[in-house]
Amino acid sequence: MMQAGLDLRAIFQARRRIAGEVVRTPLAASPGLSAAAGGEVRLKLELLQESGAFKLRGATSMIRSLDEAERAGGVVTVSTGNHGRAVALAARRAGIRAVVCLSHLVPGNKLEAIRALGAELRIIGRSQDEAAVEAGRLAREDGMVLVPPFDHPAIIAGQGTIGLELAEDWPELDTVLVPLSGGGLIAGIALALKTIDPAVRVIGISMREGAAMQASLGAGRPLEVEEKASLADSLGGGIGLDNRWTFDLCRRLVDEVILLDEEEIAAGMRHLFREERLVVEGAAAVGVGAILAGKVDLAGRCAALVVSGRNVDMERFLDVVGGRP
Numbered sequence: 001m002m003q004a005g006l007d008l009r010a011i012f013q014a015r016r017r018i019a020g021e022v023v024r025t026p027l028a029a030s031p032g033l034s035a036a037a038g039g040e041v042r043l044k045l046e047l048l049q050e051s052g053a054f055k056l057r058g059a060t061s062m063i064r065s066l067d068e069a070e071r072a073g074g075v076v077t078v079s080t081g082n083h084g085r086a087v088a089l090a091a092r093r094a095g096i097r098a099v100v101c102l103s104h105l106v107p108g109n110k111l112e113a114i115r116a117l118g119a120e121l122r123i124i125g126r127s128q129d130e131a132a133v134e135a136g137r138l139a140r141e142d143g144m145v146l147v148p149p150f151d152h153p154a155i156i157a158g159q160g161t162i163g164l165e166l167a168e169d170w171p172e173l174d175t176v177l178v179p180l181s182g183g184g185l186i187a188g189i190a191l192a193l194k195t196i197d198p199a200v201r202v203i204g205i206s207m208r209e210g211a212a213m214q215a216s217l218g219a220g221r222p223l224e225v226e227e228k229a230s231l232a233d234s235l236g237g238g239i240g241l242d243n244r245w246t247f248d249l250c251r252r253l254v255d256e257v258i259l260l261d262e263e264e265i266a267a268g269m270r271h272l273f274r275e276e277r278l279v280v281e282g283a284a285a286v287g288v289g290a291i292l293a294g295k296v297d298l299a300g301r302c303a304a305l306v307v308s309g310r311n312v313d314m315e316r317f318l319d320v321v322g323g324r325p
């Protein structure tokens with residue numbers, strides 16, 4: 001397995017591994033959001049990945065870095081949904097066995113999607129942490145490779161390929177708004193963009209309840225937070241008390257973290273549906289939510305919003321977008 005360091009070169013290497021497996025997503029102009037923000041705003045449409053979210057980049061990057069012996073043992077992972085789905089798809093394409101461990105909090109539509117991709121499911125406990133114990137056991141006792149959702153160099157480098165695409169497609173870009181949970185997405189993007197230009201502003205956005213990275217950054221060390229149900233369910237879960245990569249990268253590279261209330265996330269989803277005609281999950285709408293809530297100053301800026309996924313339960317979605325503002 002790749003054990004190199006984590007730098008811009010590693011992100012270029014990840015790009016080569018995932019080429020042809022992952023969509024090079026469009027960066028779409030948004031005149032409406034630009035007017036609302038007083039700057040130029042564009043949307044990086046990661047919801048267009050085949051698995052419905054950007055996590056296919058990291059999962060493919062890591063699975064394509066395994067050697068023959070590792071491939072023979074198969075892969076195991078823990079997920080709030082989108083990572084498990086990405087690992088299942090990447091493993092099926094690579095022709096290897098995949099087991100996904102997840103908690104009872106994960107919505108039913110996400111379970112079905114993973115099962116349909118041919119992965120074995122183990123549903124355990126009420127939090128990502130409990131599911132993680134089972135995944136660790138399978139890795140130790142059955143010789144499977146653990147594919148973590150964010151805290152691994154191959155995963156972070158895979159997500160970082162978004163940063164390369166942003167820099168290529170919009171050289172004037174000076175700000176990026178990124179949904180933030182475990183921090184693999186923002187760490188990879190920040191590493192790519194800030195290596196190219198340290199002046200680029202990188203802003204993370206989480207839901208107010210259970211924002212583990214924000215709490216950890218404030219405390220100066222990885223902290224556990226209580227997991228709460230949120231419209232942005234893909235942003236749930238901790239960063240791991242034994243975090244090795246994303247906490248330090250976020251501490252070094254993230255300029256600011258913004259927290260949103262549930263109603264602000266819902267407003268982002270409604271706006272993306274009504275004005276941009278996009279169906280997105282809560283986690284993907286936080287950048288728009290932050291603009292509409294007036295929580296980020298983008299006046300005169302060139303800002304990209306990472307619209308990270310579309311795997312939302314349809315009944316839930318219809319309730320949210322049907323609500324009058």
Ligand SMILES: *Cc1c(COP(=O)(O)O)cnc(C)c1O
Pocket residue numbers: 053054055082083149150179180181182183184185186234235281283284308309310
């Ligand atoms: C996982 C996920 C995120 C957050 O990514 P991290 O690397 O955990 O910070 C954001 N949006 C969606 C849709 C996700 O699935």
